[in-house]
Structure formats: structure tokens, C-alpha cells
Amino acid sequence: MNLYGWIIYNGYLPGDKFLDFAQWIQHAAAKQGIETTIYRNSDILNLLSSESLTLLSAQKFTWPDFVVFADKDIYLATQLELMGLQVFNSAKAIAASDDKIASYQLLAANKLPVPKTVIAPKAFHQLNYNPIDDYSEAIRILGYPMIVKEAFGSFGEQVYLIHTKDELAEIIQQLQGRPFMLQEFIAESAGKDVRLQVVGNKVVAAMARYSENDFRANVTTGGKMQFYQPTSAEEQIAVAASKTLGTDFAGVDILHGANDKPIICEINSNAHIRNIFDCTGVDVGDYIITYIQTALK
Template sequence: MLSSLAILGSAKSWHVAELLKACSSQNICCSVIDWGTIGSFADRQGERFRPASLHNADAILVRTMPAGTLEQVISRMDMLARLSNRGSVVLNNPKSLESAIDKYVTTTRLMDAGIPVPRSAIVQSSTDLRSCADEFGGVAVLKPIFGSNGQGLVLFEGDTKQLPPFFSEAGVAVAQEHIANAGWDARILVVGSEAFAMRRVAADGEWRTNISCGGRAESFTPPQEWLQLAHSAAHALGANIAGVDILPGSDGSPWVLEVNAVPGWQALQTVTQENISAAILDTIRHHFDSKPHVGRH
């Protein structure tokens, strides 16, 4: 029986506050752990993780994935993998997190699974970008390899003087075909076997539908095909909890644009009566109950 949960995230977060309330109502002891405080120690007696609440937790929920140095990111993922290997339930699992963090890897995993995604390319120069835009019909969506909430996304239409700073700083980006659309998309939050959906409508004068970019959340019942597509996209990345963004093209055909393995649901919760935090706990409990726990402590 699931009795303790460690949440890797910020204690000031709305999402964490909602999860804490859900844990309290289900008698689950919950601790909130900042990424900057975690560590591990290995000797002949075995491996120990700190803080103790992380080491002893029945399950671990990755609520945020903060920026850091390459060494920090790799070390954190390594520790999550070790925790998972010793029997702790880690959602999402480290492999799915690694896949979803990288936008190009996400796209190619989806493509391999037969899921409709826009044409995409890795570009390392303005020449590469211009060539891709020409192949895509004159317009490309330029994205940072790592990023979320629409941050850094720009529509490139051939003017290399208007490239975003992140491109020159990182030296690499993803160029993606721009899909003509009506200014809205759907965010489908996959939580285990369940799914919760909202329509996101772009603000006036804005092409991005992200809530953080001024998009508006609306209640939405997606077609069954879209729900199946969202579950298939999450499965392709091995994610049990995933935010899948589906854009209807001008002909109505659905395209999967993103899969977020550390998704938020604050805006989505405003347009559904379902308790999403409770559903997340149910999914965590299901994985805990179905996983062998040998030698975890």
C-alpha cells in the first residue's frame, strides 16, 4: 500500500499545493524536495540517497525539471535512474523524461510510432534554417532543443536578422514545419488510462496557444481519435503522465506538436470538474501496487 510520496518540485507551486491536499485526503505522507538538495552516497554497504525522505519514499513524482549545468542535469537523471532500479516508483520514469525533454528526440520517437508530426530538422546555422524553411514552404517554427511553455518559439520567414538569441547562444535548434491552423489547439493530459482535455485559443495577434503566452483555456471534448492519438503519443515516449498538444490543420487533420512529460494542469483544472491531482495519485498508487519492491530500503 502506498504510504509515502516524494515530490521533486517547489513547495510554492500551485501544483504541489494541490497534490499535498490530495495526499492528505488519502492518508499519504508527502514530502516536497528541491532538486538542489538531492544527493547520493555509495559504499560497500550500498547506496543511500538524501534527503532521507527521498531515500525512503515509496514513490517519487517529478513535478519540475529545472535548468542547470550539463553535469547537474546528467547527475540528477542518473540518481532518478538508480532510484528506479532499486525499486522506487518514479513517474515519469527517467528514460521518458530524457526523451520528452529533447524536442527533436520527441518528434522522431513519435514519427517512429506512426504518429502524425510536422516535418522537423536539426539546424546549426542560419543557412541550414533558411534551407529548411524553403523546403517547408517558406515558413518554419524555430524551437530550442530544450524548452517549455512556448518560450523561445519564433516563426521564421527567411529574415536571418530576426533570429532569437537562444539560437546563437545554443548553436543548435529544431526547425519544424508550420501547420496552417485556425488559432487553437488541444492539450490532452494523459494520466494512466485516463485523459483530460482543454482547448487552447491563441490571444489576439499571437500565434502561440500556450497559456503562458496569453492563450485562453476552454472546455473541450476531443474526438475519440484524438484521445487515442494522445495515449499513443504518451506510450511512444514511455510516459504515464503526459501533456500532449494536438493541432488540427486547415483540413481538420490532427498533428501532434509536443509531448510534455512534466506537464502542468492549472489551466486545465479550471475547465474540468474532475480532480486531476487525485487522478495522478491513483496512477502512482497503481504503479506502486503492481511493481515488486525487493530490497528497496
């Protein structure tokens, strides 16, 4: 079967990371004899009316057998699915992993290990007073230091380490109108985590990340990386987390708490795979393309 696919990335984000991922997947597809075209999300505009659900200038596109959706433009992914395309990852899976609050709720509902978390009450706008008193019980349960994490963010950004009530009041005031949560700080894992790359039902690569000067281990924020051999328990947790959110492939970040207990930090449906290749020599793109071919049979 001769397959043809689209690879879609966000054309508005700065830097080359997102195009690099798209090109990596395109190269992996070419190695397996599959032709693909890379598009920015801004190249493909949705058109809908009571008469049709289509794309603007649809006739200029060669219709694909599949789409690798390396973006978080949920509306575009949904439109493509409604038009009958198989999208990897699905719009629903991308939405679940992009919203960290929704991720933790799904993981907790499935009895998977997550940090103790308190979801901030929703505020629709910036308040004219500081609601710190609403968090008294959360402070008592979580203690200091604690993590404040916005529901939406990437590369370790929108994550804050809070040491005092004054710091917490300041960040709560700053985040009013945005969804965020308070979390226990896993001190044993300060500045370090492990990334497990899941494809289908298997962990195909893993690396440890660590930082000498930041509580976050992300390579983007200055962290370093080294090969990591996950335990079978860690692999089972990573695969279960990916399945819970419905991802076909994902980067699952794991912290280690007391007694080296694995705790899920987050799940990234659009995890970039260059760093893990540089660290481990494993080309995750090959596994993704093989998985897609199997799924389409």
C-alpha cells in the same frame, strides 16, 4: 497498504508554479489517505562512489514507496531509480519528453502525426560565420513562415515564428551551440491548440487554448482556455504519444492542420494541472494518485 511518497520539484526556478503542482499532488494523495513529503531537488543530493550509490545524509530521510517527480532533474531521478525507487514519471520518460527533438523522432518512428521537421546540424560552439546556406534545402521544403524551436524550453518559450531568410539567419546565428529544429508552420492552428491530459491509458481532461495576439496558445504567454471535448481519434493519438515516450501521465498538446487533421505539437511530462482544473473542474491529481496506487500493487 499504507503508502508513503515523496514529491520532488525544482527549487531553483522562479515563481510558485512548481511548488503549486507539488502541493496539488500532495493534496490529492491526502484525500486518498496517503502521506507525502515535498522536497526541492536541492534538498536531495546524490552521492556515488565505487562503494555506494546513495544520498547525502540518507539517514535523515524516511524512505518512500514511490516518488512523484515534478521536475526535469534527470540525474536525480535516475539516481533514485538506481536505488530501487519507483519514480513517476521515469527518468527515461522525462528525458524523452524534455528533449523535443528526441520526442519528435520517437513519435515519427511510431508513425504518429507530427509537423514536418528538419533537425539543425549540431554545432559545439558559436561559429564565426553564419551557416544559413546549409539550410537551403530545408527552406525549400518548409517555406515561410516557419517555426524554429529549441530542443529544450517550456511555456511556449524558445519557439520562434520566422517570416524571411534574414530572420532565419539571425535566429540560426543566435542559437549556434544549442540544439534546435526547423518546422513547418501549421497556419490553420495559429494561436490555438488543445491540451489533452493523459493518465495511464486514458484522456482524463481536455481544454482548448487560444490567443488573439500570439501564434502560440500557451496560457503563460497570454492565451485563454475553454472546455474541450476531444474526438476519439484525438484521444487515441494522445494516449499513443504518451505511451511512445513512456510517460505515466502527461499533457499532450495537439494542433489541427488542413481538414482539421490532429498533429502533435509536444508532450509535457510535467504538465501543470491547475489551469486544466480551473477550466474543466477535473482534478487530474486524483487520477494520478489512483494510477500510482494501482501501479504499486
